[in-house]
Amino acid sequence: MAQTPFPVRKNPTPARPVPAGASVSARASAAARRPRLFLQLAGWFTVISLVPLCVVGYSNYRYAANGMLADNKDNLEALVKRQGSEVSGYFHSMREATDLIKGSPVIRDSMAALGNVTPANYDQLRGSPAALAVDAQWGPRFHAFVHNLQFAELYLVNPAGLVVYSAGPQGQVQMNLLAPENAKLAIADIFKDVLQKHATIPSSVTNETPDHHIAFYFAAPVLTGEDTGDFLGVLILGLSSAKFEPFLNNKVGLGESGETLVVTRHDGKFTLISQLTTATMPSFSPMQPLSGIAKFGDGITDPGVAYSAICQDFRGHEVLAAWTYLPDLEWTLIQTTDTAELFQPVTDLRNFSVDVGLFTLLAVLGVAAWVARGITRPVVQLTSVAEQIAQGDLSPVVHVSSHNEIGLLAHAVRTMARSLKSLVGKVQESATVISGNAVQVAASARQQAEAAQTTGTAALEVAATAKQISATSQELTRTMVEVNGVAQGTAQRAEAGLDGLQAIQTTMGELEQARAIIAEQLELIAKKAEGICGVTIAMTKVADQTNLLSLNAAIEARKAGEYGRGFSVVAREIQRLADQAAVSTLEIENTIEAMMEAVQAGVAGMKGFAAKSAAGIERIQTVSQQLTEVIQQVQGLPPRFEMVLQGMTSQSEGARQITDAITNMSDSAQQTATTIQEALRLLEQLRDATRGLQAEVTFFRV
Numbered sequence: 271m272a273q274t275p276f277p278v279r280k281n282p283t284p285a286r287p288v289p290a291g292a293s294v295s296a297r298a299s300a301a302a303r304r305p306r307l308f309l310q311l312a313g314w315f316t317v318i319s320l321v322p323l324c325v326v327g328y329s330n331y332r333y334a335a336n337g338m339l340a341d342n343k344d345n346l347e348a349l350v351k352r353q354g355s356e357v358s359g360y361f362h363s364m365r366e367a368t369d370l371i372k373g374s375p376v377i378r379d380s381m382a383a384l385g386n387v388t389p390a391n392y393d394q395l396r397g398s399p400a401a402l403a404v405d406a407q408w409g410p411r412f413h414a415f416v417h418n419l420q421f422a423e424l425y426l427v428n429p430a431g432l433v434v435y436s437a438g439p440q441g442q443v444q445m446n447l448l449a450p451e452n453a454k455l456a457i458a459d460i461f462k463d464v465l466q467k468h469a470t471i472p473s474s475v476t477n478e479t480p481d482h483h484i485a486f487y488f489a490a491p492v493l494t495g496e497d498t499g500d501f502l503g504v505l506i507l508g509l510s511s512a513k514f515e516p517f518l519n520n521k522v523g524l525g526e527s528g529e530t531l532v533v534t535r536h537d538g539k540f541t542l543i544s545q546l547t548t549a550t551m552p553s554f555s556p557m558q559p560l561s562g563i564a565k566f567g568d569g570i571t572d573p574g575v576a577y578s579a580i581c582q583d584f585r586g587h588e589v590l591a592a593w594t595y596l597p598d599l600e601w602t603l604i605q606t607t608d609t610a611e612l613f614q615p616v617t618d619l620r621n622f623s624v625d626v627g628l629f630t631l632l633a634v635l636g637v638a639a640w641v642a643r644g645i646t647r648p649v650v651q652l653t654s655v656a657e658q659i660a661q662g663d664l665s666p667v668v669h670v671s672s673h674n675e676i677g678l679l680a681h682a683v684r685t686m687a688r689s690l691k692s693l694v695g696k697v698q699e700s701a702t703v704i705s706g707n708a709v710q711v712a713a714s715a716r717q718q719a720e721a722a723q724t725t726g727t728a729a730l731e732v733a734a735t736a737k738q739i740s741a742t743s744q745e746l747t748r749t750m751v752e753v754n755g756v757a758q759g760t761a762q763r764a765e766a767g768l769d770g771l772q773a774i775q776t777t778m779g780e781l782e783q784a785r786a787i788i789a790e791q792l793e794l795i796a797k798k799a800e801g802i803c804g805v806t807i808a809m810t811k812v813a814d815q816t817n818l819l820s821l822n823a824a825i826e827a828r829k830a831g832e833y834g835r836g837f838s839v840v841a842r843e844i845q846r847l848a849d850q851a852a853v854s855t856l857e858i859e860n861t862i863e864a865m866m867e868a869v870q871a872g873v874a875g876m877k878g879f880a881a882k883s884a885a886g887i888e889r890i891q892t893v894s895q896q897l898t899e900v901i902q903q904v905q906g907l908p909p910r911f912e913m914v915l916q917g918m919t920s921q922s923e924g925a926r927q928i929t930d931a932i933t934n935m936s937d938s939a940q941q942t943a944t945t946i947q948e949a950l951r952l953l954e955q956l957r958d959a960t961r962g963l964q965a966e967v968t969f970f971r972v
Contacts (some may be wrong), residue, residue: 381428540569813852
């Protein structure tokens with residue numbers, strides 16, 4: 271059924287009058303909308319300009335910060351490795367100088383001259399002839415060692431632990447390093463270590479010195495030879511803090527907040543051994559140099575490797591720290607710089623970006639206000655015109671004052687107003703014409719509906735008669751299908767019987783061939799058995815000859831007496847074997863005779879079977895010929911039944927097609943009548959819609 275193409279208004283509403291103050295209210299609404307549109311445009315301008323600026327500024331800040339952090343890490347690691355290499359190189363050179371001095375003849379001769387001093391006569395050492403002679407002869411050389419090689423102190427200690435000679439700021443010092451009051455001195459500890467190990471041993475930085483100043487000691491054994499010989503005593507050389515602290519406190523490249531820390535670790539605690547520049551903490555104070563990073567651990571790294579990280583230093587400041595381990599001295603060298611100083615350029619860049627953003631914001635707001643003002647004014651005017659047109663007033667005139675997109679929009683609105691005026695006039699004229707034509711079409715449709723109903727009634731009567739003819743034809747067709755099926759089944763069974771007879775005939779032929787083959791094989795077996803009989807006869811003769819020869823051999827052995835006894839045994843054994851061969855040959859001959867009899871009986875049986883098989887094959891051929899004639903007659907029936915069946919099927923199909931055609935014609939007639947009735951209803955709706963359209967069009971004032 272067709273659907274109504276437009277809504278039907280049963281009771282069309284009267285034309286809506288246009289309010290007298292419509293234009294005034296439209297202009298007031300547009301004026302109220304102007305500030306909101308201005309703010310929206312200004313906001314969008316601001317977002318579009320500031321979002322990319324913020325993204326770019328933040329990206330530059332993060333990129334610069336990451337790049338500066340990576341560069342500073344590399345620089346700080348390089349600085350701490352270089353400083354560690356300088357410190358290690360300095361102490362290594364001083365150790366080599368110690369080894370060079372200990373092998374000097376001056377040291378050996380001095381120790382040999384003063385080595386016999388004991389605690390009993392130690393008080394008389396200072397004014398003794400031996401001490402005076404050593405000081406007069408070698409004193410200038412000792413002072414040259416101290417000053418030229420940049421040592422602060424020199425001590426010669428004999429095996430009894432007595433300082434027999436010293437050179438340095440304190441002059442001649444007399445101490446017994448093994449005495450209880452001197453047990454805490456660093457030189458006493460390394461003296462004891464050298465006594466045990468007989469090797470050059472360094473101390474750690476210590477303030478446990480005779481003058482209580484910070485120092486570092488090297489102790490080496492003095493032997494009668496350069497590297498071997500009897501033990502004469504110990505040479506102890508001291509380095510003052512004024513010599514090695516410049517290496518430890520080198521701040522080149524660390525900035526104003528940079529700090530260098532040298533710490534040692536004992537029993538899980540760190541001890542500071544260098545002077546600080548950013549804090550008032552004395553040397554040899556316990557401290558935790560770095561915290562907030564598990565990577566530092568015990569401060570030990572691989573030789574020549576430096577690590578770096580951002581962490582907290584001993585003051586609690588966030589710093590970038592780099593550290594390396596000096597295995598020869600068992601020191602951890604740390605260099606730090608405050609992150610605030612490192613990232614100051616990045617901070618300045620960020621502040622500059624913020625200033626640029628604020629300036630850009632102000633500039634964008636000014637430009638946005640100017641652009642929004644130029645956009646909102648014509649848009650508000652066009653909105654006012656559109657509202658007047660929506661209220662039915664087609665008289666407003668649109669003025670085009672620009673050629674941009676808004677000007678194009680104004681031109682389009684003006685064109686739309688003109689087109690709408692023309693459209694409303696034409697719709698009013700068309701509605702009048704359509705209303706008159708609808709009445710004429712409705713009258714013609716009623717006449718066609720009556721003719722269609724008459725045609726449908728006649729078609730129904732013809733369709734009933736055609737259905738009866740079709741039913742009778744279908745019943746005959748089913749009967750012929752059953753008869754044809756029975757005939758085809760009979761022919762198929764006859765063909766199956768003929769195939770079975772042919773298979774039996776083929777099988778009998780194969781049996782005849784197998785019988786002939788078996789007969790040939792039995793004859794061949796008989797011939798082979800005759801050959802075997804000849805062989806057994808020959809074997810029997812051989813056994814007889816062997817038996818006779820063994821008897822002659824036994825007779826000859828008896829004649830030989832004792833010499834032929836062994837041969838007699840052999841002859842008896844041969845005779846025994848000959849007897850066994852004769853018996854076996856006789857058994858074989860009997861077996862072959864029995865086999866010959868069985869073969870002859872088999873040949874006779876096969877001949878009788880051959881005669882019976884030939885008779886059976888002849889009877890099967892006769893039956894096969896008779897059955898073939900029956901099958902040929904039966905096979906001629908299905909084609910005839912098939913021809914009859916095709917004729918009945920064609921007749922039934924023709925009757926069914928006639929019935930379908932008449933039924934379709936009846937349905938078409940009914941559909942035509944229904945369609946005409948629907949067309950009448952639609953024409954009524956069209957007339958009502960035309961009246962409603964006329965009422966709506968009168969709303970516009972052209």
